[in-house]
Amino acid sequence: MDHNFQKDIAGCGLTGLISKKRERVSGSIIAKSLTLMNDRGNGLGAGYAAYGIYPDFADFYAFHIMYDVQSARFSVEEYIKEHFHVEKVEEIPTTPVKEIAINPLLVRYFISPSKGSITGDGNGEDFVVNAIMKINSEIDGAYVFSSGKNMGAFKGVGNPSVIAEFFRLDEYEGHIWTGHTRFPTNTPGWWGGAHPFTLLDWSIVHNGEISSYGINKRYLEMFGYKLALLTDTEVVAYLFDLLIRRHGLDVATACTILAAPFWKDIEDLDADEKEAITALRQTYSSALLNGPFSLLFGHQNGLVGINDRIKLRPLVAATKDDMVYMASEESAIRAICPAPDTVWAPRAGEPVIVELEN
């Protein structure tokens, strides 16, 4: 399959929720929220990310892989068996739905790096990332679309309700969920191009366009990332991986880098803050995200919502007890939480950072 296209300009819809006390909720809840915004997408891509769904395999990387052709599966499995301990392999459970005539072969693997194979950092995460890059860029027709622990992404070409039904989302329970419906305008809607985009535990759903894709891509390539999914949002997932996992920055600092304050506003800061943010902007100028975006960033310890610096895409947040919701439209939150305690519209460039308790 030829996926030779450059970037994506999208008018999409996104939604997410987190239970700070780690109460697990059914995937049918997030699907209901996303389905309310069905018309923000056009049926050419929808998907979900969930955290806390594989407690019985929490110590293993859960690889979700889509195969365009059966032969790709042989190549990938040969590679995986050589470098990983494989705890379990199964096809991802799906239900036939009439709206999906053709789908790739979808298989999940619960795996851990073989002791002798690990290179890079001691805990094997570099090794796992390298394996994902290798599969996605070198094995034709195979795409790892989810690779974290005790989390998973489910995505494809279809409307929110169709994708939820197809992947039997109501059979999963998680304490963080995100969802996305896509309106691709610049690139074909294909299974790998649906959101979320993930790497290890990081997942991104995004409404907008990353105009700085080219700069971000070349910057990431210097650190060994291979951009194989040909859609702008992919860079955001890898940038968070680089900044947080590899460079050891915290979530707030990573957000300051991606949606950096304007120079004119930095001028007005206290001397210390001015120096710190100037250093971040200079060091990470190629990680700045330009263009319109609202995005949700899911990770093992929480959920983050953030807009571009002049709020060219919508984002609304709400709380109810220990739950926090964020979505493109308030009504998508009210569809699953009719009477929230608080509702607000986050300011441009100011992240909403929610962390799990304990």
Add this chain to the structure above:
Amino acid sequence: MFEIDAKDQYYRDLNDMVRAAVDKGEKEISLKNVNGQYYIATGLRGKLDLSVEGVPGNDLSAFMDGPTVTISANAQDNIANTMNAGKIIIHGNAGDVLGYGMRGGKLHIRGDVGYRVGIHMKGVKRQSPTIIAGGTAGDFFGEYMAGGVLILLGLDSPENSSIVGDYLGTGMHGGAIYIRGPVEQKYCGAEVGVIDTDAEDKKVLEKLLKEYCADLNLDYDSVMSRPFKKLIPVSSRPYGNLYAY
């Protein structure tokens, strides 16, 4: 009062029901259990009252020409796009890009509003659109404003706190913006001048705000208890010669 239950109705079906009721001559229509349906009251003409319970979806009252729409809760983005006449009263907050290219009528909001409110509003002859928001506003308030009146009150904010965002009136070349609180020139577009209000402005504010207060059950005297700043364009037709030479 003609009631329509909007629960789980697709927006097209709901708006078909509203239009059918209007065509039958209903003058008071009440929508219950609304949540997220787009285009409510879009393109409706003539005198009628439409009340909405719940959060209506985007593009409420686009191209509306006459009706009065009352929202008891919050509302979303893109309200009153190119609206020509009538009134919208929102008791909660509202989102981004309100009154885009609005050319007449009134938009009265009790709470906060988002980014790009009043973008490219325009007035001509007797047509003067008005947007009044009781809370705070995001950036680009009155961007490319060409006519009409924008008023921001900050009713729930402490005195002398900033109630409006950055890039205020960027590209403004007509109309007037009134802010009930301090305005820093550095947050204004290059085309904007900040001045004190005079007796003529007070007359404009009195007329508009008395109606606003009546709509939202607010005390007019306490609304007027703080001074207003007025923002006007200080360049005229800055690009008038662009294609002339």
